[in-house]
Amino acid sequence: MSGVIVTGPPKAAAADVEALAGYGVATVHEAMGRTGLLPARLRPIQQGVRVAGTAVTVLSWPGDNLMIHAAVEQCGAGDILVVTTTSPSTDGMFGELFATALMRRGVRGLVIDAGVRDTAELRALGFPAWSAAVSAQGTVKATGGSVNVPVALGGRLVRPGDVILADDDGVVVIPREKAREAAAASAAREAKEAAARAAFQEGQLGLDRYGLRDRLARLGVTYTSHEEYARDGAGA
Incomplete structure (x- = not known):
């Protein structure tokens, strides 16, 4: 070589x-x-x-x-x-x-x-x-x-x-050649994460902050009580 x-x-x-x-x-x-x-x-x-x-x-x-x-x-x-x-x-x-x-x-x-x-x-x-x-x-x-x-x-x-x-x-x-652009994008992302961190410290859920409840619904994910879950046989 x-x-x-x-x-x-x-x-x-x-x-x-x-x-x-x-x-x-x-x-x-x-x-x-x-x-x-x-x-x-x-x-x-x-x-x-x-x-x-x-x-x-x-x-x-x-x-x-x-x-x-x-x-x-x-x-x-x-x-x-x-x-x-x-x-x-x-x-x-x-x-x-x-x-x-x-x-x-x-x-x-x-x-x-x-x-x-x-x-x-x-x-x-x-x-x-x-x-x-x-x-x-x-x-x-x-x-x-x-x-x-x-x-x-x-x-x-x-x-x-x-x-x-x-x-x-x-x-x-x-x-x-993208170092400056990457630094600016990283600063923006860190600011976004700081805002999310503050919200989570106040008790907000990611499900609500990121609008994920609608996504769960679109994917067919449902909520049910333990009693209903057990009655249907899924929790046996």
């Missing part, structure tokens, strides 16, 4: 990345029309952390982390490293030493559709990671790959410079 290392790709504006960092993954995913969500198998190794940054992408051979070493040089402040492999892998391709090098360069975190190791050390360093597996299995450095090319994670395209937002709920990718 040969490859290419692309230098200086375009990136989302830093101000738009910071705006998106103020919202949760679920909010942004919904605000973008339920698009951009990366596979649910990508789980955080820590809890209570949210990060946003611009993607530096890596396409590697399974069990080979050579291209992660190459990618470190292309990473800078505000980036998030996004790694996938040419076929499924759970090998521990990333650990404490990589995190140390990336933190020195201002990288905000890792998303890897493969395995990580040294998870206790990563948490102690404060370097957040989302991975498909945790495994002590070691890797080699023997095969070429690519850095800063479009990659696919679970059928979802991630391009270098796109915005990656990750928290306890998962990971979402926002196309770099």
